[in-house]
Amino acid sequence: MSIKIHPDAITALRTFSLPEKIGFGSTISPVMMDCEYKDGNWGELEMVPYGPLTLSPTCKVFHYAQEIFEGLKAYRINNKGPFLFRHIENFKRFNQSATRMAIPELPEEIFMKAVEGITAYSADFIPGESGSSLYIRPFIIATEENLGIKPSAKYRFMVIASPSASYFSSGSLKVLIERHNARAFTGGTGAAKTGGNYAASLSSSVKAAKLGYMNTLWLDAENSKYIEEMSGMNFFAVVNGALVTPKLTDTILAGITRNSIITLAKNLNIPLKEETINIDSLIESIKLGECSEAFACGTAAIITPIELFGEDDGTTYKLKHPIGPISKSLKENLLAIQEGRMEGPEGWIKTINPATY
Numbered sequence: 001m002s003i004k005i006h007p008d009a010i011t012a013l014r015t016f017s018l019p020e021k022i023g024f025g026s027t028i029s030p031v032m033m034d035c036e037y038k039d040g041n042w043g044e045l046e047m048v049p050y051g052p053l054t055l056s057p058t059c060k061v062f063h064y065a066q067e068i069f070e071g072l073k074a075y076r077i078n079n080k081g082p083f084l085f086r087h088i089e090n091f092k093r094f095n096q097s098a099t100r101m102a103i104p105e106l107p108e109e110i111f112m113k114a115v116e117g118i119t120a121y122s123a124d125f126i127p128g129e130s131g132s133s134l135y136i137r138p139f140i141i142a143t144e145e146n147l148g149i150k151p152s153a154k155y156r157f158m159v160i161a162s163p164s165a166s167y168f169s170s171g172s173l174k175v176l177i178e179r180h181n182a183r184a185f186t187g188g189t190g191a192a193k194t195g196g197n198y199a200a201s202l203s204s205s206v207k208a209a210k211l212g213y214m215n216t217l218w219l220d221a222e223n224s225k226y227i228e229e230m231s232g233m234n235f236f237a238v239v240n241g242a243l244v245t246p247k248l249t250d251t252i253l254a255g256i257t258r259n260s261i262i263t264l265a266k267n268l269n270i271p272l273k274e275e276t277i278n279i280d281s282l283i284e285s286i287k288l289g290e291c292s293e294a295f296a297c298g299t300a301a302i303i304t305p306i307e308l309f310g311e312d313d314g315t316t317y318k319l320k321h322p323i324g325p326i327s328k329s330l331k332e333n334l335l336a337i338q339e340g341r342m343e344g345p346e347g348w349i350k351t352i353n354p355a356t357y
C-alpha cells in the first residue's frame with residue numbers, strides 16, 4: 001500500500017518554515033493524511049496540504065460526537081531519528097476506542113502508513129531541543145450527512161502533526177481534587193479516547209483555573225472517593241518508597257506512558273502497586289510525610305510532578321518534594337529512551353527514514 005501524494009502537498013512542504021516560537025499544538029505541519037470510509041470500506045490514503053475541511057453541518061460528528069483520536073510523538077534530538085515511540089500501542093488503543101464508539105476498525109496498514117508517513121514528511125520541522133517533538137494526532141470523524149441518531153455510514157480518518165515544545169512550561173502542577181463533577185462512569189466511555197470525555201472535563205478546568213490550579217484530579221463517579229486520573233494524564237504517587245497508581249478500570253484511559261513507567265519501574269527495582277487509591281487516605285499520607293511524591297504522566301506531559309493538591313475551599317496539601325527522586329529518575333530514563341539516547345525495551349522505538357519516502 002502506498003500513499004497518494006497530492007502535488008500541492010509537495011509545494012506546501014517546500015514553502016513551509018517554522019515560526020520562531022512554536023509552543024505546544026499550535027504550529028502545524030504543512031501536510032496532513034486523509035482517508036475516507038464509505039460503502040463499507042476504507043479507501044485510499046492521501047497526503048494533502050494542511051488546511052480547512054469542507055463538511056456539511058448535518059455531519060453526525062457535529063451532533064452526536066461520534067469521533068475518536070490518538071496522541072503520540074516522534075523525536076528528533078541532535079539530528080538522530082525521527083523515532084516513533086510505541087506507536088503500535090496507539091494503533092491498538094485507536095481501534096479499541098473505535099469499537100466503543102461504533103466506528104469501523106481501521107486497518108493497521110493505513111494507520112501505520114499515515115503516522116510513519118507524516119513523521120517522514122515532517123522530519124525537517126521536528127525541533128531538536130530535549131523535551132520537544134513532533135506531536136502526532138490521528139483522528140476519525142463521522143461524516144454521514146444525516147441527523148438520524150445512529151452510527152454514521154461515512155467517516156474520515158486523518159492525521160495532522162504539530163512540531164512542539166514541552167507541554168508544560170512550568171515545572172510542576174497544582175491540582176484541584178474534583179469532588180462534585182465526574183469525568184467517567186462504569187459502563188461509559190472513560191476508557192476510550194473520544195472527544196466527549198474531554199468536553200465533560202472542561203467546566204472543571206475552568207473552575208480549577210479560577211482557583212489557581214492547573215489541572216483536575218478525577219475521582220470515581222459512584223463514591224467520589226477513589227482516584228482515577230487527570231483530564232489528559234494518568235496519576236502516580238510515591239507512598240513509603242513504593243510507586244502506586246490506580247488499577248485500570250473502564251473509567252480510566254489506559255495510558256501508554258503509564259504502561260511504560262510500570263515497565264521501567266520494574267526494571268529499576270522500584271516497588272510498584274496498581275491498586276484502588278482512596279483520596280482521603282492519600283491526603284493523610286501526604287500530611288504524615290509518607291506520600292513524598294506525586295506526578296501526572298502522558299504522551300504530552302511525559303512525567304510532570306505535582307507540587308500540591310487542593311480543594312474548592314482553598315485547603316491545600318503540599319508534597320514534600322516539588323520533584324522527587326523517583327519521579328526524576330523515571331522521567332530521565334523514559335525521555336532518554338524516547339529521544340534515542342538510551343536503549344529501551346524491545347519494540348519501543350521505530351526509526352523512520354525520510355529518504356525512503
Ligand SMILES: Cc1ncc(COP(=O)(O)O)c(C=O)c1O
Binds near residue numbers: 071233299
Ligand atoms: C484522559 C487521559 N488519560 C491518560 C492519558 C495518557 O495516555 P498516554 O500515556 O497514552 O498519552 C491521556 C493522554 O493521551 C488522556 O487523554
